[in-house]
Each structure stands twice: as C-alpha cells, then as structure tokens.
Amino acid sequence: AKAEGRNTYQIYNETMDAESRRRATVLASLRKALDRGEFRLVFQPRMALADGRITGVEALLRWHSAELGEISPVVFIPLAEESGLILPIGEWVLEEACQTLKRWRNHGLTELSIGINVSVLQLLRSNLPEHLTQVIEDTGVPANRIELEVTESMVMQNAEQTTNVLNELRKIGVSLAIDDFGTGYSSLVYLKRLPIDTLKIDKEFIGDLTRDPDDEAITATVITMGHSLGLNVIAEGVETEQQLSYLREQGCDEIQGFWLSPPLDSHRCLAFIRSWQPGTVA
Numbered sequence: 079a080k081a082e083g084r085n086t087y088q089i090y091n092e093t094m095d096a097e098s099r100r101r102a103t104v105l106a107s108l109r110k111a112l113d114r115g116e117f118r119l120v121f122q123p124r125m126a127l128a129d130g131r132i133t134g135v136e137a138l139l140r141w142h143s144a145e146l147g148e149i150s151p152v153v154f155i156p157l158a159e160e161s162g163l164i165l166p167i168g169e170w171v172l173e174e175a176c177q178t179l180k181r182w183r184n185h186g187l188t189e190l191s192i193g194i195n196v197s198v199l200q201l202l203r204s205n206l207p208e209h210l211t212q213v214i215e216d217t218g219v220p221a222n223r224i225e226l227e228v229t230e231s232m233v234m235q236n237a238e239q240t241t242n243v244l245n246e247l248r249k250i251g252v253s254l255a256i257d258d259f260g261t262g263y264s265s266l267v268y269l270k271r272l273p274i275d276t277l278k279i280d281k282e283f284i285g286d287l288t289r290d291p292d293d294e295a296i297t298a299t300v301i302t303m304g305h306s307l308g309l310n311v312i313a314e315g316v317e318t319e320q321q322l323s324y325l326r327e328q329g330c331d332e333i334q335g336f337w338l339s340p341p342l343d344s345h346r347c348l349a350f351i352r353s354w355q356p357g358t359v360a
C-alpha cells in the first residue's frame with residue numbers, strides 16, 4: 079500500500095507539473111496577445127419570446143495565438159484574471175464592442191443592445207466607470223444600449239465593494255445583468271439591494287430542461303423570482319425547440335443559444351439580424 083501511495087503521489091505530481099507548465103506557456107503568449115492583435119470578438123444574438131424580435135447581442139472574446147492556435151475563453155479568461163491582464167484586455171473588449179455597435183447603428187439597428195462580460199477585477203481595480211464614460215462619448219452609443227454582465231458568484235464574494243461600483247455604473251445609465259444565475263448562492267435580500275436589471279439563467283440548468291425536473295423547478299423559480307423583483311430574465315444555452323417552449327410557458331423574457339444562432343463574427347451577425355423574420359417564431 080505504501081508503494082502504491084508513493085506512485086499515486088508521483089503521478090499526481092507529474093500531472094501538476096505538466097499543468098503548471100502549460101499554464102505558464104499560455105500565460106506567456108497571453109501577455110503578447112493584445113499587442114499582436116490576436117483577439118477578436120464574436121457576437122451571439124438574443125431574442126424576445128413575446129414577439130420574436132432580436133433585442134441584442136452578447137460580445138464574446140476569442141483568442142487565436144500565433145504559437146498555440148485557438149484557445150478557449152474558459153481557459154484564458156481565468157489566467158487573464160489571475161495575472162491582472164484582464165484589465166487591459168477588458169478595456170479592449172469594451173472599446174471593440176461599442177465600435178461594432180456604432181457601425182451597426184449606422185446601418186439602422188438602433189434598437190439593439192450589446193451585452194459585455196465584465197470580470198469582477200474590472201469592477202474592483204479598474205477605472206471602469208471613467209473608461210466607460212469615455213467610450214460612450216467617443217462612439218455615441220447610448221448608455222442604455224450597453225448591458226454589462228457580471229457573474230453571480232463573483233459579485234456575491236465581494237458584495238459590499240461591487241455594489242458601490244455597480245451603483246456608479248448605473249448612474250452612467252448602462253444596464254446591469256447578473257450572469258450564470260443559479261450557480262452562486264444569492265440571497266433574495268442581496269438580489270433586491272443590487273442595482274440590476276437582468277438575470278441570465280445559467281446554461282447548466284437550461285441544458286437539462288424537459289429531462290431533469292430539478293432543473294425545471296430551478297428555472298421556473300428563477301423566472302418567477304426575477305419577475306417579482308421587476309427584472310428581465312434571459313435563458314442562455316437554449317439549444318432545442320422543447321427548451322424554448324418550456325421557457326415560453328414559464329414566461330421567460332428572452333432566450334440566447336444555438337437554437338437561435340451560435341456566436342458569429344460581426345459581418346455575419348449583422349447579416350443574420352438584418353435577415354431575421356420575427357413573425358416565424360412568435
């Protein structure tokens with residue numbers, strides 16, 4: 079048993095080494111990515127269930143590294159957060175997203191909102207309110223067309239400090255969404271205190287809708303709770319017609335997911351939105 083224990087330890091150790099080497103490699107490339115212009119944004123539309131209209135898009139970051147190829151945000155965002163690189167990267171995302179919306183607005187899409195993911199470090203460490211004000215001024219995009227998405231667990235871990243920043247952002251006129259809702263443990267009290275407009279139900283719950291009664295119960299509860307607090311409720315990760323019907327029955331406001339469209343580059347997304355016929359689904 080002793081020998082076996084040592085073996086397990088060794089294997090564990092080697093795995094750890096391989097993993098930390100990999101992280102160091104990715105981080106080294108990530109440090110150069112902004113200067114090298116390796117980031118781009120893709121956009122995923124979302125739709126109102128009441129009338130089938132496209133109400134907005136979510137900007138999602140993509141990174142193609144010269145050395146490593148395409149790396150998922152699930153891998154590089156946590157590294158960017160730990161290293162602080164998310165601060166300059168987050169500024170780039172905000173500027174690029176608003177520049178894109180500005181172009182689309184010039185094509186007549188003035189009703190469209192843009193969702194931008196914001197890391198908690200940006201709320202706590204950066205001059206986000208000042209930068210945002212500057213970007214709004216530079217692009218002429220109305221503040222109320224910008225929706226910042228912050229994840230539930232991140233906000234709840236730093237509830238006091240984040241609430242102050244969220245209040246500041248709210249004063250600028252942007253709307254605020256709690257992302258991945260249902261995965262953290264928000265008390266109703268906190269939720270009521272936060273200056274937010276929207277809840278996005280995590281796709282983890284949506285994926286098993288119509289298969290898992292627990293996920294149905296959670297989803298239905300979040301919709302009811304969100305509405306009782308006067309919030310807009312969005313379901314993300316909607317892939318099937320069945321999920322869509324369930325959400326419609328429960329009175330969910332908007333959906334986002336592969337059923338409607340995958341994330342698209344800005345040209346394809348613009349074309350998708352312009353050719354969309356609301357009547358066909360409503």
Ligand code: C2E
Nearest residue numbers: 138139151152155171195196197315316317335336337341
């Ligand atoms: P998220 O904000 O929850 O974004 C939704 C994720 O679900 C995206 O993954 C999207 O591509 C994916 N998705 C969309 N529709 C479906 C569907 O129908 N089924 C399934 N299974 N997945 C779907 P992505 O693009 O890989 O992004 C992963 C996460 O990385 C995001 O999760 C967000 O937390 C983070 N992220 C992405 N872009 C940014 C950014 O600019 N800044 C920050 N701070 N985080 C970002």
Ligand code: CA
Nearest residue numbers: 136195227257
């Ligand atoms: Ca999001």
Ligand code: CA
Nearest residue numbers: 257258280314
């Ligand atoms: Ca989410």
Ligand code: CA
Nearest residue numbers: 258280281282
């Ligand atoms: Ca998620």
